[in-house]
Amino acid sequence: MGTLSSLVDLSKSALQANQAALDVTGSNVANQNVVGYTRETLNWSSDVVQIGGASVGVGVSTSSPVSQRDRVLEQRVQQQTQVSSQSTALQSALNQLQGVFGLSATSASGTTTDLSSAIDGLYSSFSSLAASPASSTVRQTVLTAAGTLASAFQSASGQIASVNSGLTQTAISTVSAINGLTATIASLNQQIARVSPDADAGTLEDQRQAAVAQLSQYIGLDQVTTENNGLTLSTSSGAVLVAGAQSFALKGSSVAGKTQITDGVSTVDISGQITGGQLGGILAAQQNEIPSLTSSLDQLAYAIGTSVNTQNAAGLDGNGAAGGALFALNATSSGAASSIAVTTTDPSKIAAAGTGEGSAGNTNANALAALGTASLLGGESASSYLTGVLGTLGSAVAGATTDQTAQQATLAQLTTQRDSLSGVSLDDEAADLTKYQRSYQAASKLFQIVDTIIEAAINLGTETAV
Numbered sequence: 001m002g003t004l005s006s007l008v009d010l011s012k013s014a015l016q017a018n019q020a021a022l023d024v025t026g027s028n029v030a031n032q033n034v035v036g037y038t039r040e041t042l043n044w045s046s047d048v049v050q051i052g053g054a055s056v057g058v059g060v061s062t063s064s065p066v067s068q069r070d071r072v073l074e075q076r077v078q079q080q081t082q083v084s085s086q087s088t089a090l091q092s093a094l095n096q097l098q099g100v101f102g103l104s105a106t107s108a109s110g111t112t113t114d115l116s117s118a119i120d121g122l123y124s125s126f127s128s129l130a131a132s133p134a135s136s137t138v139r140q141t142v143l144t145a146a147g148t149l150a151s152a153f154q155s156a157s158g159q160i161a162s163v164n165s166g167l168t169q170t171a172i173s174t175v176s177a178i179n180g181l182t183a184t185i186a187s188l189n190q191q192i193a194r195v196s197p198d199a200d201a202g203t204l205e206d207q208r209q210a211a212v213a214q215l216s217q218y219i220g221l222d223q224v225t226t227e228n229n230g231l232t233l234s235t236s237s238g239a240v241l242v243a244g245a246q247s248f249a250l251k252g253s254s255v256a257g258k259t260q261i262t263d264g265v266s267t268v269d270i271s272g273q274i275t276g277g278q279l280g281g282i283l284a285a286q287q288n289e290i291p292s293l294t295s296s297l298d299q300l301a302y303a304i305g306t307s308v309n310t311q312n313a314a315g316l317d318g319n320g321a322a323g324g325a326l327f328a329l330n331a332t333s334s335g336a337a338s339s340i341a342v343t344t345t346d347p348s349k350i351a352a353a354g355t356g357e358g359s360a361g362n363t364n365a366n367a368l369a370a371l372g373t374a375s376l377l378g379g380e381s382a383s384s385y386l387t388g389v390l391g392t393l394g395s396a397v398a399g400a401t402t403d404q405t406a407q408q409a410t411l412a413q414l415t416t417q418r419d420s421l422s423g424v425s426l427d428d429e430a431a432d433l434t435k436y437q438r439s440y441q442a443a444s445k446l447f448q449i450v451d452t453i454i455e456a457a458i459n460l461g462t463e464t465a466v
Helices: 002-030 071-100 114-131 136-195 203-218 277-313 363-370 382-422 426-458
Strands: 044-051 054-062 221-226 230-235 240-243 251-255 258-262
Touching: 002 054, 002 426, 071 136, 071 203, 071 221, 071 277, 071 382, 114 136, 114 277, 114 363, 114 382, 136 203, 136 230, 136 240, 136 251, 136 258, 136 277, 203 221, 203 230, 203 277, 258 277, 277 363, 277 382
Parallel strands: none
Antiparallel strands: 044 054, 221 230, 230 240, 251 258
């Protein structure tokens, strides 16, 4: 009877173990589409006793469900997410800047933009003026061309400012999302420390990792595992975001047309130190690409306006008086593109004649027309300089697109590696379900057989029930 009782215990432990395995398999299937869920398994072990120096198996037992996670691989996925998100945000910003000039990845010629056409139109009008210096109609054409050029500069500058403003608003919204996630992670740290300080926390840890993965899309992170299964997060520059059960909110604001981010501990401006994630890409565009493009346009507007003003002042207008400035400009090139404007509506103020010529003279008109091919900036003409600026922008867009594609491919590869370990495969779960069901049925059959034998032994071999 002792041996039969052992068989009962053996079948009982098998039934319990397989039922636990079936429960875990069912949980995996049910949570397959839950974001951040990590596949769970059971560790099986034999229960043995020592009899006469020999180990005798008396059943099987299982551990609590164990999440199939690789912390190193998870961290690599999160780090690559940060790089990929920054690349995507930078590419998007550059595409918006390229769109200001009507360019695209398939049409990046700087000679077909409104601004380039306006520049060519101004110098072409000066050539027409040289051919008909006394014509009031031609003189009006010059003023119209000058106004068109000023409007083109103002429009481009305004659109760039609008792109910059939109990026700032996106950055501030991103900071709010970051603060919400860091608060969630701090709360999960507290729950994990209370429930499972020394082991995998299962669903709670899945939720925390999902929050960290989402946070990685927004900002570059460094993370350190601490005691009580906690997690400390900081920006790549060292500003603390989460420490144990406490989170430190960032603050985003617009200062002088730029995004300013201050940390939640010392309120120091860390905008120039943030890298990674969507926020890193936005700040990179605002700190590098936009100022460079804006400065180039300002210099071009200032160079064209100054050279035209200087040359017009060197001639005689339609009234025989010394010419004056045609463009209103700032004292320096700063802000020139946004503020350039035509100073007069009087066609006679165009100085076509040279000194000593009558109102029909065209010496100065020829000199104004010659400015179209003159070296204005770095040895380049106005049109050539603009083509170079837009070419640089196009190259930046192409580089960002190539980088974004490469980073996305790397992220996809790492995600696949992680999911092969941590993700739920319905095929695998179906195979496990069949295996555990059959094992459960076998244990149940053993229990029935032992029960029959015990019943027969109690009844001394008769079929009559006790």
